[in-house]
Amino acid sequence: MMTLELVSKNKASDGWQKQYTHTSATLGGCNMRFAIYLPPQAISGTAVPVLYWLSGLTCTDENFMQKAAAFKTAAELGIAIVAPDTSPRGEGVPDDENGSYDFGLGAGFYLNATQAPWSTHYHMYDYVVDELPKLIEANFPVTNQRAIAGHSMGGHGALTIALKNTDRYSSVSAFSPICHPVDCPWGVKAFSHYLGDDRKTWEEYDASLLLAQAKQAIPMRVDQGEADQFLAEQLKPEALEAAAKKAGHDLILNRHEGYDHSYYFISSFIDEHLRFHAQFLKG
């Protein structure tokens, strides 16, 4: 049941980047792929903490590993990185009937769907919070020290998951996150399909609404490019900023002139994110 199948492996920065598949009970029995970067410390037998990386719309487990330029600093700091896919996958998994990029396959939004036909497989929230860490911690030389980060839809995932599980993660960071999905086109489209028309149920998956009422703080860093084409309509970091202020919690929010929504932005600042998380991850 917890069997992992190795799909590929590549040595990188003295560690190893590997892809595995496994059958996911949480996601209705579909076959899921994830990628893991094991730094050299783990290879030589020292258990290391884990950063979970959640990718954005249309991505898979591969985008971050190929494009983020994170390995050198992860190797230096001794942090493993785990990148799950962005939705359930496989022949039996329903997709948007119009094949749009922002809903269905590749767009799981890191929530537990309650509406048919999505509710059988689309439980990415439980997968990321419970099943995947259990699998990682049972099969790799890692500790149970966890941080979480992500980009765009994955930034939304990282922030909401961290805010709802401050006991399970020591810190959270995001690039260009969807900060207030109940009030943007991507969020409204996804939530209305996955969660139905009762907007009250959407609030559980909105980082700004969760942060505004958060009793427990968690170290939180967000970086946002000012030339990001999705900034005003979809991302709304100002909502997260207002929520932090309302709740009296610290939020590091950096705005960067000229940077866009791409991995060129992520690769420019991923080292700083890794060093941010390293402050809070114990060995």
Next chain:
Amino acid sequence: MMTLELVSKNKASDGWQKQYTHTSATLGGCNMRFAIYLPPQAISGTAVPVLYWLSGLTCTDENFMQKAAAFKTAAELGIAIVAPDTSPRGEGVPDDENGSYDFGLGAGFYLNATQAPWSTHYHMYDYVVDELPKLIEANFPVTNQRAIAGHSMGGHGALTIALKNTDRYSSVSAFSPICHPVDCPWGVKAFSHYLGDDRKTWEEYDASLLLAQAKQAIPMRVDQGEADQFLAEQLKPEALEAAAKKAGHDLILNRHEGYDHSYYFISSFIDEHLRFHAQFLKG
């Protein structure tokens, strides 16, 4: 005639990665795309030296820019990076009739073809040595200080171009280069089509044969993964090593346990290559 059209731009590590297209006289008038990374020094008006990067089979101008993790160190050192495509492109450009990956489109081998139908467009040697640097030096804030590097087929290109033009480049480096193409399947297939049956003409494009007879040395570094699937049959660094010994020229050849032929290998050591070139590039 020398008009450049901007296709895309992304800010990265305080500089800019941009793609341009232009009409190439050298390549029979086809429309070529290249990518350039301009470090922050160039953006603020200081002319910087240029590293030309030649990619491998099936690649375009994009692979290196997206996957090599080179920008942070290029920005630190103040080096621009130019990545051309790997062959002429466009509707009028002939391709291998069997559509194989190792000949025709995406596989120009950085030579000047002499045989029909290839000889109209396949002049990647002249494009890389003459037309592209002229274009770059006329349109961007760069000096005429040049280094050259590449991967696999592009490593072959970098080594042969540098050995034949020691006055134009200050140093050369390669990852997993095809070191002795007259004696490996990729080389024999490409050279027999592009250059014809007279094997004497092939010698002009074989790094090991050129190095064995080189009068003028050039600083040269090669990195090779020992888990590279193409090592024994296609790459043959031992031929390059023997040639350097025969000619009495220095060659830095590093073999790395566990590393394969992928960009995960390149991203692990690209910083060292940039620092190697920086020693020889004057501002």
